[in-house]
Amino acid sequence: MSYAAADPVYEDIRAMILAGELEPGSPLRQDEIAKRFGISKIPVREALRRLEVESLVTFERNKGASVRQYSETEALQLLDIRIALECRALELAIPNMIASDFNDMHAHLADYAKRTEVAEWSAMNTRFHHMLYEPCGNKPLLNMINDLQGRLGQFLRVLVSTASGLERPMREHEDILEASKAADVDAAVQLLRKHIETTKKEVAAFLRRGG
Amino acid sequence: MSYAAADPVYEDIRAMILAGELEPGSPLRQDEIAKRFGISKIPVREALRRLEVESLVTFERNKGASVRQYSETEALQLLDIRIALECRALELAIPNMIASDFNDMHAHLADYAKRTEVAEWSAMNTRFHHMLYEPCGNKPLLNMINDLQGRLGQFLRVLVSTASGLERPMREHEDILEASKAADVDAAVQLLRKHIETTKKEVAAFLRRGG
DNA sequence: TTGTTGCAAATCGTATACTATTTTGTCAAC
DNA sequence: GTTGACAAAATAGTATACGATTTGCAACAA
CATH class of the missing domain: 1.10.10.10 (Winged helix-like DNA-binding domain superfamily/Winged helix DNA-binding domain)
Known part of the structure; x- marks a missing residue:
């Protein structure tokens, strides 16, 4: 024992x-x-x-x-934190990205686009975001992002299956990836920020309608 | 019982x-x-x-x-997270600040400047930062900032007593407060970012010399 | 019916007790 | 004096046990 x-x-x-x-x-x-x-x-x-x-x-x-049951305001507040952490992680990651990172992310997005099972989208989406941040090499930061993702899971799972569909996030993912490839840190970070802010708006709308 | x-x-x-x-x-x-x-x-x-x-x-x-004993790299990584969280908090806080907030912060800085006890500086410094962020109203974010501050405490306590003195941070604090008062979010956030980045450099230098 | 009272069962929180592992101290051999 | 082996002490980890609190339910009164 x-x-x-x-x-x-x-x-x-x-x-x-x-x-x-x-x-x-x-x-x-x-x-x-x-x-x-x-x-x-x-x-x-x-x-x-x-x-x-x-x-x-x-x-x-x-x-x-x-x-634990999160309140609506808490969910929105956590998304504000996500903006902070994930933008910072991307900013730190871009200078460290190498060719194989870009290849992996492209491959993942291609795979992602083919999936028809709504249930898979959430995990594929999370995975892509992590691929973006991993090269930053900041373990505590990656852990915090992971934790947040977990805490928001209950909201995002519902959301992805109802509100957002696949096209809009997919397009945004590709834009972020392109900007990262071009090593345009500011542009990539701004795109990511908008991307998460859109999610926040969708969550807010979802909750307004009594999610 | x-x-x-x-x-x-x-x-x-x-x-x-x-x-x-x-x-x-x-x-x-x-x-x-x-x-x-x-x-x-x-x-x-x-x-x-x-x-x-x-x-x-x-x-x-x-x-x-x-x-827990933190490694040097971890300390620097935590400071990168601080940049993310505190800049975001300030960004969210500025639109919510009212006259009495500014008065309180000014009063605190005036008090701060008079202290001669090195041991007090660390707490006064932490307090000022919290006053800056509190109006953001994002409890989970404020908690995370608090936690980070705690984790970094062992490094910053040593630092404040040796390296940085009082003048440079004091001037930066005043600049940040002025920009906040002018509701110039971008400027204030940039100043804060520089402020924490300087701390990071000081920690790095301190550790290089075998702190 | 509706609301109250009073168990009984379920569940929690923690003290006690026991086992397993690590650390420390002793002593003999070299 | 140093090293190694082994016993004793200290410490960690967990099962069991038990009092305390909450919850579910039945009996009863309004």
Whole structure:
């Protein structure tokens, strides 16, 4: 015994929340999770506390943990943070991009364009953005972007399947990639900023209509 | 019993780390902390795990927790994130600033300039930055900036007492405040960016000399 | 019906207790 | 004096146990 009992719980629950398999608001019963993993409640609680700090879970005293439900304003605020972090990451990444990076991104976009399954779009979209930022080499920054993506997941998943379609984001992705290829940092950053701001507007509209 | 035993531990240890009272690398003994607070190890571990997610503490299996030591590259990377977050916060804050905000900031800078105790500078500096960003109204963003400030604390505390003095940052603070007052968002953001980039250069130089 | 009261069950939070691992100290061999 | 082996102590990690709080439900009164 004694092999980091909390880690698998943390990973699993986290993945389930990010994948949208657990509804926001649904309770996370400690005994049940403990039994499922064949361990006691102690490491389960540790895992849940960690998720709490990541804002994926909330605790209420004597009621335990539940999947965190974001308010509408919070979603929009998180998108403002996304603008800051992702624009900075792109700015730092462009000088480090090499030919194979561009090839990979082109290939990914080509693949992306062919997908007809709405369910796939969200993941493909996230992946493209990460490919853009990875060359920045700033691990903590990439982690923060990842975390944010996770927190926004519940909104973006719904959005991508209803509002935006594929054409507009696709065109914008290609523009950003071209500007990056031309090493035009300012242009690329401005395009990315507009891209995320459009997403923000779509989320706002979606919520206004009572998402 | 049963009243959030972990919370006071979390707050206290966190405050001690941020204040620099605990050396990076020093171990955090669970039994000792538990005894000090008159509780058992379980809530202590929860508190430490929370601090781990905030990157203030690291766990090594069967060796427990210790105050996290940042590498030099990580410090510089965190400063790149600071540029992103704080510039964005200022950008969002300026349109929301009112007369009393400007008065408060002016008063704070005047007070700041009179302080001769080096130990006070760091806190005064942090406070001024927060006053700049607060009007943005974006809670999650302000929290992230706070967290970053904490993580960078161990570097900036040393820095402020050795390298930078008071004049240069003071002049820059005033410039940023003037641009904000004039509602010149672009200028203010550029000044702030330069301001933090200078800090970054100073940290880099400090580390090169084997800080 | 509707609202209240009072259990009983479910669930949480944490102290205690036990095992596993690491660290420390001792002593003999070289 | 240094090194290695091994026992003892310290420390971490987790299961079990138990009191405290909340929740669900039934019985009853209005």
